[in-house]
Amino acid sequence: MMFRLTTFVLAAGLTVLACGPSRGQPRDATELARREADRRLIGAWVLVSYQPETPLEPMFAGLLAAQMGTLIAQFDGQQMSVTGTGVSTTRRYRVTQGSGERIAVVSYDESGIPYDAVGEFRGNELWFASLTMPWKGRGVLRRIR
Secondary structure (H helix, E strand, O other): OHHHHHHHHHHHHHHHHHHOOOOOOOOOHHHHHHHHHHHHHOEEEEEEEEEEOOOOOHHHHHHHHHHOOOOEEEEOOOEEEEEEOOEEEEEEEEEEEEEOOEEEEEEEOOOOOEEEEEEEEEOOEEEEEEOOOOOOEEEEEEEOO
16 A cells, blocks of 8 residues: 555656746746846847946046947856946846846856846847946947847
8 A cells, every 4th residue: 555655645746846937937927027038138238328327527527438339248147247448347147027128137256246137128229227325327329249
């Protein structure tokens, strides 16, 4: 009797596992949308505009102005590499949400502090808002590759 019960439980468990989602496959539409947003972000983007929420000191405003059209952000699915005039850094990032044309991303500085941003894909541009101080502001990235 115990053998039959064990066999039944084992067979039932294997059936449930076989019918569940396959490994590596998204379980729901939300995860599919997040993965699609992540895929769309991968590539190289140039900074077209950025308007900080709080006005910058003249020296920093000049450095920001020098970045327009030259600062490149490269996303590879795990890391974001940014190079520009006097700027070169690599940060870990993660796409946390995707929905249609919208995306939410969190990046982490070298200390692990998270910085949140949201955006909307518009053709070959990504209109974004950075949500975490001191980098709160709005900007536009244009895909170059």
